[in-house]
Structure formats: structure tokens, C-alpha cells
Amino acid sequence: xxxxxxxxRNTLRLxxxxxxxxxFASPLAAQxxxxxxxxxxxxDGTEEGPSNALGNVSDSxxxxxxxxxxxxxxLAAAPEGQVMTTxxxxxxxxxxxxxxxxxxxxxxxxxxxxxxxxLIRGPMRITGGRSGKTIPRFTLSARVAxxxxxxxxxxxxxxxxxxxxxxxLIAPYLGLEANSVLASASMQAHNLFGPVFIFALIWLFIxxxxxxxxxxxxxxxxxxLGGFFGGxxxxxxxxxxxxxxxxxxxxxxIVISVTGVIMLFPGLVEDVRWLQLSTILHALGAVGLxxxxxxxxxxxxxxxxxxxxxxxxxxxxxxxxxxxxxxxxEEVTGKSATEEPTKEETP
Amino acid sequence: xxxxxxxxxxxxxxxxxxxxxxxxxxxxxIIRIGRKKDISPAKASAAAGFIKGNFRxxxxxxxxxxxxxxxxxxxxxxxxxxxxxxxxxxxxxxxLNQRILGFSWPAMPRWAFLMVSGIAFSGLIMLWVRRxxxxxxxxxxxxxxxxxxxxxxxxxxxxxxxxEQAHDVLRATHMLLVDIWLLYFPFSxxxxxxxxVLSRGNSGATYGRKGINL
Numbered sequence: 030x031x032x033x034x035x036x037x038r039n040t041l042r043l044x045x046x047x048x049x050x051x052x053f054a055s056p057l058a059a060q061x062x063x064x065x066x067x068x069x070x071x072x073d074g075t076e077e078g079p080s081n082a083l084g085n086v087s088d089s090x091x092x093x094x095x096x097x098x099x100x101x102x103x104l105a106a107a108p109e110g111q112v113m114t115t116x117x118x119x120x121x122x123x124x125x126x127x128x129x130x131x132x133x134x135x136x137x138x139x140x141x142x143x144x145x146x147x148l149i150r151g152p153m154r155i156t157g158g159r160s161g162k163t164i165p166r167f168t169l170s171a172r173v174a175x176x177x178x179x180x181x182x183x184x185x186x187x188x189x190x191x192x193x194x195x196x197x198l199i200a201p202y203l204g205l206e207a208n209s210v211l212a213s214a215s216m217q218a219h220n221l222f223g224p225v226f227i228f229a230l231i232w233l234f235i236x237x238x239x240x241x242x243x244x245x246x247x248x249x250x251x252x253x254l255g256g257f258f259g260g261x262x263x264x265x266x267x268x269x270x271x272x273x274x275x276x277x278x279x280x281x282x283i284v285i286s287v288t289g290v291i292m293l294f295p296g297l298v299e300d301v302r303w304l305q306l307s308t309i310l311h312a313l314g315a316v317g318l319x320x321x322x323x324x325x326x327x328x329x330x331x332x333x334x335x336x337x338x339x340x341x342x343x344x345x346x347x348x349x350x351x352x353x354x355x356x357x358x359e360e361v362t363g364k365s366a367t368e369e370p371t372k373e374e375t376p
Numbered sequence: 377x378x379x380x381x382x383x384x385x386x387x388x389x390x391x392x393x394x395x396x397x398x399x400x401x402x403x404x405x406i407i408r409i410g411r412k413k414d415i416s417p418a419k420a421s422a423a424a425g426f427i428k429g430n431f432r433x434x435x436x437x438x439x440x441x442x443x444x445x446x447x448x449x450x451x452x453x454x455x456x457x458x459x460x461x462x463x464x465x466x467x468x469x470x471x472l473n474q475r476i477l478g479f480s481w482p483a484m485p486r487w488a489f490l491m492v493s494g495i496a497f498s499g500l501i502m503l504w505v506r507r508x509x510x511x512x513x514x515x516x517x518x519x520x521x522x523x524x525x526x527x528x529x530x531x532x533x534x535x536x537x538x539x540e541q542a543h544d545v546l547r548a549t550h551m552l553l554v555d556i557w558l559l560y561f562p563f564s565x566x567x568x569x570x571x572x573v574l575s576r577g578n579s580g581a582t583y584g585r586k587g588i589n590l
Contacts (some may be wrong), residue, residue: 180505214537218537274551
């Protein structure tokens, strides 16, 4: 709206200026403008073209004829045979005024919140320390599937952010040429790795779906806020937070994949509104995933002692398992998780 | 002379020469070492074992097939993918035609190029991730393995960046990395691209001579 207001205001100002210039220009022009000395008169007597080639139609009427669609109905179908659609203008405004302007803040806000949380709470240590005894948690193929997805996700995330935010964030500082180079490179890599992401998503789903269905025990986890602010919470192989992240990756991943394929092969859809919707959903889903991924990375690394072992070595410390996944520990070992934490044997 | 002209011209010629002579030097060196004379009577042909050993290793052993599935899928995906990309990608054929060979052959279509690229990238990432995830692989891997993997990945990635052919700097970056890769190849384990024939053959010949059915 603000943009429209500025446009109207500037147009009015320009119009007034033009009128003033026109009013003063005629007598001035008559006095000061002379043909140059070497000017040649091209009037050879031949007949000129029609003087009213555009007819008696004003510019605004011409553009109105090109453009179709109802500005009040964003979901209206694009009129047949129209060169421009109103939905296209609305899509452009959403992309420029909202997505490009505000979406990039989401990952930064999450990073900021995590930093504050870390400073206040610090890392979650294993109560009683490490036992020195480990139990297997993830198979090699599950770990490879996880890191494969992580690698592809990082490449797509970085290139996607350059494509989406390069113009407002890179161009003003590094210049248009640098932005153009980065955008070209990112676009090619993004298009190439996009189909790889679909493969990674399917692989991840097959490897991790077991154990990620929601159960009643997850309610306790929710009520106790995952134990992040103290207190013990029971969980099976995956807790509510991990399950939510898994399903978010899968479901949002499907949306990103479908919209990505539509953008990669625009001929698949006939209605341009699918393409417009795809770009918006793709950006929202991807940046949302990137933002939440920081939380996942935090808990998996510096936020919780011993959790990275599960994905690096495939094994976790017994005390870690008892503390964070007690029901899974009992299921795997057949022992009670409420026993005193095992102490690491000193040589 | 522009940077692109340097990396595609004299630097590429130098790197290619080092690659060819270095690889030949090492392969001939290995062959010249020869094998310790086996004085026991031969029960079967060592030459047949050499050939059989080479082909037999293309297939996984039944009992290990499941455990090494990531390795097999990743290995085949990456190596075959890379081979197809190098020799059937339009830009590569054009480069080889104009700079080295003077003749060309049909290239694969763009959609196939993108698909094969995806397979090759997937394979390489899977192999490297396995290298750092598997405790045994992690233990036996050293700097050379990681440099080789990452250098190959960067060559491929920079090639992917330059696909649009819109900016010389992207093409130059790709070619610079290709040059570095060619220079590094003969002095590293990337040489397995040639020496695998000898190592598989050596095992095959040893067992073949003893009459062991591979």
C-alpha cells in the first residue's frame, strides 16, 4: 500500500512539474533552440506515416487491456490471453515486501535465542558423568543417511539463501556483478542438488520412520517442556522434540520438493498461479527448516553433552541413555534405568 | 592473457602433462617392481587369475553385500557418474575437441547430465560420509584420503556452479581446480583410478596360481 501511495504521489509531482515546464518551455524554446550549423533538412516531400499510430487510446487504457485479473480477488484465475495478470503483481509485492524483507531474520532470531539460552542454561550435562560403557543407537547406514541429508541440506540452504536474499543483502555490499556471479552459481547448484534432496528425504524417511510415531509418553515431555528447564522426562528411542523435527523435515521437505519440481519444470503446471504459490511456499518452508535446523544442531552438539556421539560413533553412553531415553534404554538392555548411574572406571 | 586463458591454456597443459607422465611413472614403477618368484608348482593359470580377479571384484561377496551396500551403491554411483560426466558432458566434449583431440562425439542431453550429476554427487557424499562414520574407515583414513575426496568434490561443485556459462570467473575457478586435481592425482591415492587393475590382478594371480576359485 505504501508503495502504491508513493507511486501516486510521485506521479502527481511529476505531472505538476511537467505542466509547469510546458508552460514556461514554449517561449524559452523559441528563443534559445537553434538548429546546429551542419543540420540537414530531411523533408524530401514524401508522405509521413499516420500521425496517430496509437489511435486515440491513452497509455493507461492500453496497459489495462494487457493486464487481466481482479485486484480484489487474489485467487481468481488468470484471464485467457492476457499478457499481464494482477496476481503476478500481488505475488511480486509479497515476495519483495514481505519474504525478502523479513524472512531472512528467522534464522538469525533462532540463533540469537539459542545463544541467550546457552548463556543462561549452559550445556545439559550427563547427571553422574559418563559411565564409560556405551550402547549402540544408530546403525552405520542410518548415520550415513543422516549426514547425507545434512550435507545436501547445507548446500541447498546456502545456495537458496543467496538466490532469495542476494539482491537485498549481497548486492549493496559486494556489488551487482558479485551478486550476479553468486546468484548464477547458486542457481545452478540449487537446481542440480534439488533432486538429490528428494532422494535424501526418501532415504531419511525409510531409515528413521520407525520409532518416530507419536505416543502417549510424548505428552509428558510436552508438559515438562522437554526437561530443558529442569526435571526428568521419560522417552523412548526418540522424544517429542526429535519426532516433531523428523515429521517437520519430512512434511515440509515434501512441500519443498513438490514446489521445487514445479519451479524446475514450469511446463508441468498450466496455471501461472501454481508457480507463484510455489515460489512463496518454497521460500517459507525452506527458511523455516533452516531456522529450526539451528535448534537441532544446537541440541545435537554443544547444547547436550553426549548427544553428538550417537551420530558420529553410532553409540551413546549408558548414563546419557538412562537420562534422556530411559524407556528405550530399558527396551534395549533389559535393565532398569532407575538404577544408580554407572561410574566410569578409572584405570 | 586473462586468468581464464591461463588456467585453460598453459597451466592446463602443464597439469595435464604432470598427470600423464606422473601416472605413467607410477604404474610402470609398480610393474617394474614385479612379484616375488613363486617356486611352488602352479595348479592353475596366474594370468587367468589376474583377469578373473579384476572382474570378480566388480561384484560384492554374498555375505558382505548387505553390510557394504552403502559402499557399493555410493562407489558405483560416483565412479560411473563421474566417468559419464567427464566423457559425455557437452562442455567437456567441446573442451576436449577444441583443446586436445580435434574430434568430438555425441553428448548426452542436459536432463541426463543433471541426473548423472546428481547420482555422482550423491555417491561421492555417501562415500565420504561413510569414511567418517565407519569406525574402521575413520581409523584407516588419513589426510590424503580426505584431500582427494574434497578436491574431487570441489572440482565437481565448481563445474556445477559454472553450468550456466554466464561468468568467466566461475569457469576459471572450475578450470583452476581441475588443474590442481590433475597435479595432485599422481602423487596421491587418487591413483587408484589406474592402480586398481594391478592390485586386483595381483591378488587374482596369486590365488589363481594356487588354484583357488575366486
